[in-house]
Amino acid sequence: MHKMLQRQLRQARQAxxxxxxxxxxxxxxxxxxxxxxxxxxxxxxxxxxxxxxxxAELLQRQMQxxxxxxxxxxEKAEAERARAVAEAELLQQERMxxxxxxxxxxxxxxxxxxSTIRNTIHAIHQAARDKGLQIDRQMSRVQxxxxxxxxxxxxxxxxxxxxELNLAPVALDIWLGKILDQQKLPPSIVxxxxxxxxxxxxxxxxxxxxxxxxxxxxxxxxxIADTPDLAERRITISTHCGAQAEIVIADTGPGMSTDVLExxxxxxxxxxxxxxxxxxxxVKRIIEQHRGDMAVGSVLGSGTRVQxxxxxxxxxxxxx
Numbered sequence: 001m002h003k004m005l006q007r008q009l010r011q012a013r014q015a016x017x018x019x020x021x022x023x024x025x026x027x028x029x030x031x032x033x034x035x036x037x038x039x040x041x042x043x044x045x046x047x048x049x050x051x052x053x054x055x056a057e058l059l060q061r062q063m064q065x066x067x068x069x070x071x072x073x074x075e076k077a078e079a080e081r082a083r084a085v086a087e088a089e090l091l092q093q094e095r096m097x098x099x100x101x102x103x104x105x106x107x108x109x110x111x112x113x114x115s116t117i118r119n120t121i122h123a124i125h126q127a128a129r130d131k132g133l134q135i136d137r138q139m140s141r142v143q144x145x146x147x148x149x150x151x152x153x154x155x156x157x158x159x160x161x162x163x164e165l166n167l168a169p170v171a172l173d174i175w176l177g178k179i180l181d182q183q184k185l186p187p188s189i190v191x192x193x194x195x196x197x198x199x200x201x202x203x204x205x206x207x208x209x210x211x212x213x214x215x216x217x218x219x220x221x222x223x224i225a226d227t228p229d230l231a232e233r234r235i236t237i238s239t240h241c242g243a244q245a246e247i248v249i250a251d252t253g254p255g256m257s258t259d260v261l262e263x264x265x266x267x268x269x270x271x272x273x274x275x276x277x278x279x280x281x282x283v284k285r286i287i288e289q290h291r292g293d294m295a296v297g298s299v300l301g302s303g304t305r306v307q308x309x310x311x312x313x314x315x316x317x318x319x320x
Contacts, residue, residue: 103156103157103159104157106153106156107153107156107157110149110153111150111153114146114149114150117146118143118146121139121142121143121146124139125139155278155279155282156278158211158278158282158286159267159278159281159282159285165205165208165289165290166205166206166207167203167204167205168203168204168205168206169201169202169203169313170201170202170203170204170206171199171200171201172197172200172201172202172239172241172245172247172310173195173196173197173198173200173239175204175206176195176213176237176239176247177193177195179210179213179214180193180217180237183214183217185217185235186221186225188225188233189221189224189225189233189234189235190233190234190235191217191234191235191237192234192235192236192237193237193238194236194237194238194239195237195238195239196238196239196240196241197239197240197241197245197246198241199241200239200241200245200312201312201313202245202290202310202311202312202313203290203311203313204290204310205289205290208286208289209286209290211286212282212283212286212287212308213247213249215279215280215282215283216249216283216306217235217237217249219279219280220235220249220251220253220304221235221251222272223251223253223254223304224251224252224253224254226254227254230252230253230254231252232252233252234251234252235250235251235252236248236249236250236251237249238250241312243312244292244309244310244311244312245309245310245311245312246307246308246309246310247307247308247310248305248306248307248308249305249306249308250303250305250306251303251304251305252303253303253304254300254301254303255298255299255300255301255302255303255304256298256300256304257300258300261296261297264280264296265280265281265296266281267281280296287308287310290310290311291310291311292308292309292310292311293308293309294306294308294309295307
């Protein structure tokens with residue numbers, strides 16, 4: 001700006017015949033200079049604004065591109081996860097199908113000789129009685145062993161997967177109350193009912209789910225019976241109704257350590273001398289077949305709590 005004014009001043013002197021500054025001409029030249037400076041300022045401001053707008057647009061496009069790439073990566077990861085899950089489920093189904101066929105074959109081959117052994121033992125026992133021989137204790141031990149083998153075969157068949165579910169709507173509390181009324185426990189163990197899911201309707205295979213509940217109650221009873229120094233011997237069955245129907249089986253037994261609790265659903269894992277390790281895994285499979293879920297909580301010395309959640313159905317659906 002200073003150099004421009006000096007140039008304008010020289011032009012004003014040159015325009016004067018006497019060499020003196022023509023004030024009016026100088027003012028005109030200065031005004032023209034200011035106009036030129038203002039034009040250049042507006043142009044520069046506009047150019048800067050255009051650059052800022054372009055830079056902001058470029059930044060926004062970069063952000064959109066980054067978000068799109070992240071979204072694509074997330075979709076790819078989800079697709080990979082879904083594929084892995086589907087492959088694992090397919091592999092599990094194939095394994096279970098193979099296990100089912102193998103178990104059915106083994107069960108058939110074992111049950112026939114077991115039946116023969118049972119009938120033969122009965123005949124031997126009867127013949128021994130006729131001759132006055134007292135072998136009741138030995139025969140009872142053999143019979144218990146045969147029954148245990150039968151139980152192992154039943155566990156294998158149940159875990160491998162039984163027939164298709166025979167589903168029907170039932171009132172949860174009424175159905176469960178009848179099952180618990182029929183449950184037989186040692187006299188020293190109290191079975192307490194706290195059924196509070198009034199009106200809750202669920203779609204279940206009544207017999208398969210009965211087996212699951214009975215298994216859990218029997219497990220709790222056995223744990224209590226095997227622990228002689230318990231202050232309280234109680235199994236409490238309660239129901240609740242919220243977003244899902246809930247069955248809770250809690251006992252005052254010895255509980256489980258953390259390492260045992262982490263493995264309760266592991267097939268063939270058992271802490272009992274004659275356990276197959278298929279009880280809880282089978283119960284879990286039955287619950288999952290009913291589109292439900294199951295959780296086990298336990299603290300060593302403080303009992304165990306099993307929670308079963310089942311989807312509810314509406315009264316209209318049940319009536320239909």
